[in-house]
Amino acid sequence: MSELLDTLMQDARVWQGHRHNKTTQLAELTGYQALDNQLGGLGWPRGALSECLLDTPGIGELTLLVPLMQRLSRAGKTVFWLNPPHTPYAPALAREDIDLNQVIMIHTEGKDDFLWTLENCLRSPVTGLVIAWPGRLAAREIRRLQLAAEAGSNVCVLFRERRYAEQNSPAALRLQLEPDNQQSLKVHVVKRRGSWPGQRCSLALAHRAGLLHHETPRIVQGPWPAIAR
Amino acid sequence: MLWLHLHFPHLLLDHIRRSGENMAALVIVNGSGQKVIQACPAARGLGVSAGMQLKTAISLVPELGIVRANPQQEARILEDQARWLYQHAAHIVLVPPDGLLAEIGSLQRLYGGLPAVWRTVEDALHERQLTAWPGIGHTPLAARLIARNGTGACTSDKAHILQALGKMPLLAAEFDERTCTRLQRLGLNTLGEVFSLPPAEMARRLSPETLAYIQKIQGSRPDPRAPWQPPHHFRQQADFVQEIEQSQGLLFPLHRMLSELEKDLCWRQQDTDCLLLLLRHRHAEPTRLRIRTSGPEHRAEAFLSLISLRLEQQPLQAPVVSLRLVVKRFLGREAPGGQDLLGENQDLNEAWHTLMSRLQARLGDNALRQLAPRADHRPERAWSASEVRRTNRTTTNNQLPRRPLWLLQGPQPLTETPKAWFTGPERISGGWWDGQRVHRDYYIAQLNSGQLAWVFRDVRDGWFIHGWFG
Numbered sequence: 001m002s003e004l005l006d007t008l009m010q011d012a013r014v015w016q017g018h019r020h021n022k023t024t025q026l027a028e029l030t031g032y033q034a035l036d037n038q039l040g041g042l043g044w045p046r047g048a049l050s051e052c053l054l055d056t057p058g059i060g061e062l063t064l065l066v067p068l069m070q071r072l073s074r075a076g077k078t079v080f081w082l083n084p085p086h087t088p089y090a091p092a093l094a095r096e097d098i099d100l101n102q103v104i105m106i107h108t109e110g111k112d113d114f115l116w117t118l119e120n121c122l123r124s125p126v127t128g129l130v131i132a133w134p135g136r137l138a139a140r141e142i143r144r145l146q147l148a149a150e151a152g153s154n155v156c157v158l159f160r161e162r163r164y165a166e167q168n169s170p171a172a173l174r175l176q177l178e179p180d181n182q183q184s185l186k187v188h189v190v191k192r193r194g195s196w197p198g199q200r201c202s203l204a205l206a207h208r209a210g211l212l213h214h215e216t217p218r219i220v221q222g223p224w225p226a227i228a229r
Numbered sequence: 230m231l232w233l234h235l236h237f238p239h240l241l242l243d244h245i246r247r248s249g250e251n252m253a254a255l256v257i258v259n260g261s262g263q264k265v266i267q268a269c270p271a272a273r274g275l276g277v278s279a280g281m282q283l284k285t286a287i288s289l290v291p292e293l294g295i296v297r298a299n300p301q302q303e304a305r306i307l308e309d310q311a312r313w314l315y316q317h318a319a320h321i322v323l324v325p326p327d328g329l330l331a332e333i334g335s336l337q338r339l340y341g342g343l344p345a346v347w348r349t350v351e352d353a354l355h356e357r358q359l360t361a362w363p364g365i366g367h368t369p370l371a372a373r374l375i376a377r378n379g380t381g382a383c384t385s386d387k388a389h390i391l392q393a394l395g396k397m398p399l400l401a402a403e404f405d406e407r408t409c410t411r412l413q414r415l416g417l418n419t420l421g422e423v424f425s426l427p428p429a430e431m432a433r434r435l436s437p438e439t440l441a442y443i444q445k446i447q448g449s450r451p452d453p454r455a456p457w458q459p460p461h462h463f464r465q466q467a468d469f470v471q472e473i474e475q476s477q478g479l480l481f482p483l484h485r486m487l488s489e490l491e492k493d494l495c496w497r498q499q500d501t502d503c504l505l506l507l508l509r510h511r512h513a514e515p516t517r518l519r520i521r522t523s524g525p526e527h528r529a530e531a532f533l534s535l536i537s538l539r540l541e542q543q544p545l546q547a548p549v550v551s552l553r554l555v556v557k558r559f560l561g562r563e564a565p566g567g568q569d570l571l572g573e574n575q576d577l578n579e580a581w582h583t584l585m586s587r588l589q590a591r592l593g594d595n596a597l598r599q600l601a602p603r604a605d606h607r608p609e610r611a612w613s614a615s616e617v618r619r620t621n622r623t624t625t626n627n628q629l630p631r632r633p634l635w636l637l638q639g640p641q642p643l644t645e646t647p648k649a650w651f652t653g654p655e656r657i658s659g660g661w662w663d664g665q666r667v668h669r670d671y672y673i674a675q676l677n678s679g680q681l682a683w684v685f686r687d688v689r690d691g692w693f694i695h696g697w698f699g
Contacts, residue, residue: 057699058680058697058699059679062634062635062699076577086696087635089633091602092631093600095629095632101599104599105598105600106588106592120587121584121588124580124584178679179680183675208634210673
């Protein structure tokens with residue numbers, strides 16, 4: 001019995017408040033040094049779900065994933081986009097040096113198809129990254145996805161709305177994303193497996209629109225009366 | 230030359246019985262539906278026999294399964310048998326309605342003697358649950374007569390064959406009725422007695438055709454047979470006595486057909502990526518299902534899982550009477566690559582095709598898309614979505630302008646005054662060549678919510694959001 005307990009104590013998945021176990025989980029670096037530092041130098045966990053919680057698109061949420069997509073697609077791994085809310089714009093992805101041959105966009109109808117597709121993608125050895133917009137998910141369904149993610153060691157990022165931050169979730173990493181000033185992205189770690197949550201950092205992502213972050217907003221003024229329609 | 234004749238006494242019966250799992254008593258009736266011509270062992274056990282009136286048979290066994298003989302169907306089934314026999318023998322002749330002839334004299338060295346050939350064929354018959362009476366003869370007709378009498382023996386001795394033929398009664402020798410009567414009136418009872426007649430006498434007193442027939446049996450007159458050529462497609466059909474209402478019920482016959490397909494493909498050393506399933510219904514138009522795999526495939530279980538996925542998605546419209554599997558498209562098989570000796574490197578290419586096939590089978594062909602930039606100035610036309618294909622196109626990305634990662638399905642009206650304006654304007658004007666005119670000034674702006682948007686003003690001074698810098 002005590003042997004069993006010892007084994008359990010060694011396991012990084014058993015969370016011990018007083019001690020920071022060095023986790024042995026596989027991970028992929030995010031490509032942002034500031035964020036990697038907050039995530040214990042690891043990055044996106046592999047073989048587990050990650051959640052990004054945000055309210056509106058256009059705050060740099062995809063740019064957060066661009067370094068990972070670049071690296072995986074160049075390594076010949078497939079990147080799946082499952083039910084994206086808008087069109088991933090091919091010229092922009094190509095400009096970011098992402099191999100579009102490895103990018104596959106999937107649209108499903110209905111929750112059953114969505115879960116089935118996501119599970120299949122996660123279990124396949126060809127997958128590198130799955131980005132999905134699931135909408136509403138029951139805790140049981142997230143659990144199911146978590147098991148599928150464990151079966152294959154891929155990175156899976158779910159984009160969900162911020163109101164789900166209160167709901168508990170079996171995901172290994174939960175990040176809350178908010179816009180910060182100077183087009184930066186404020187990342188708040190809501191949950192991190194094997195460690196304390198609560199870290200915050202701000203990533204400068206102004207380069208996504210080709211802006212230098214020290215550039216002061218230039219007011220383009222003009223007589224545009226139609227704007228107030 | 231040595232010929233092997235396989236006589237299938239109840240081919241149609243065997244064909245139907247092996248498509249079902251557990252069969253009740255079954256009979257085949259003739260075209261007019263009056264008379265039983267073949268009865269399965271279960272039916273025979275209940276007292277039904279071939280030649281019986283159907284009414285009698287039904288009163289004996291009320292729940293009797295009845296199938297009407299159909300010459301076209303029988304011809305097709307016979308050809309199916311030729312197809313597997315072709316794997317063992319090269320020179321095959323179809324002898325409709327129920328016989329197959331194979332030249333085996335040249336196979337003895339390959340298989341290591343006549344008994345080995347005999348055993349190979351018997352094993353193949355057993356594996357396919359077929360009943361056949363084999364017969365060996367030095368001429369095609371001799372082999373046929375011996376096989377049909379069920380007196381086949383594994384021997385290549387000509388004297389033995391002639392002796393077996395000699396003992397055969399005249400009625401079994403398949404003379405036409407008139408000749409048979411005339412021979413009997415001459416006081417002849419066995420084929421051996423006919424053989425001993427002088428040829429000239431026979432031609433004069435009977436007919437030259439009778440002489441030719443006798444000589445062809447004996448082998449003193451040539452009897453050339455054109456060999457059968459296997460078709461360049463695969464086709465298998467399963468017919469059901471009881472209609473199948475649940476798609477689950479189709480999986481059992483499909484399993485057998487697909488393993489036949491796998492063998493066929495292995496034998497051809499080819500793969501396929503497209504199967505056609507034809508489900509016939511009694512009162513409705515046949516259902517056609519096209520099962521596509523995203524890459525070359527030959528394994529039965531891969532096909533079966535795709536088909537069962539498809540059947541789950543698409544329930545049967547009506548009960549199924551027969552099921553046909555057709556494969557017309559064959560692809561050369563590539564040498565399996567990437568698998569090292571210890572099997573440590575997984576074949577990712579194959580895994581990729583398996584995944585795509587599964588997804589396409591369940592979600593439909595249009596659900597999966599691959600993206601590519603396109604040379605056009607108009608943002609909504611500067612990209613394209615195409616079918617998923619494993620290619621290695623190289624795209625040049627150094628000349629592409631700065632664009633947002635999200636493009637909206639259509640421009641959305643801008644409803645607020647942006648907090649800050651950044652670069653712009655970038656004028657995009659084009660489309661005069663195809664009528665889809667676009668004349669816009671694009672800006673990058675930050676909204677009050679912190680979103681970085683790609684907005685434009687069009688000719689009519691309307692402001693729209695066209696993308697997000699996600």
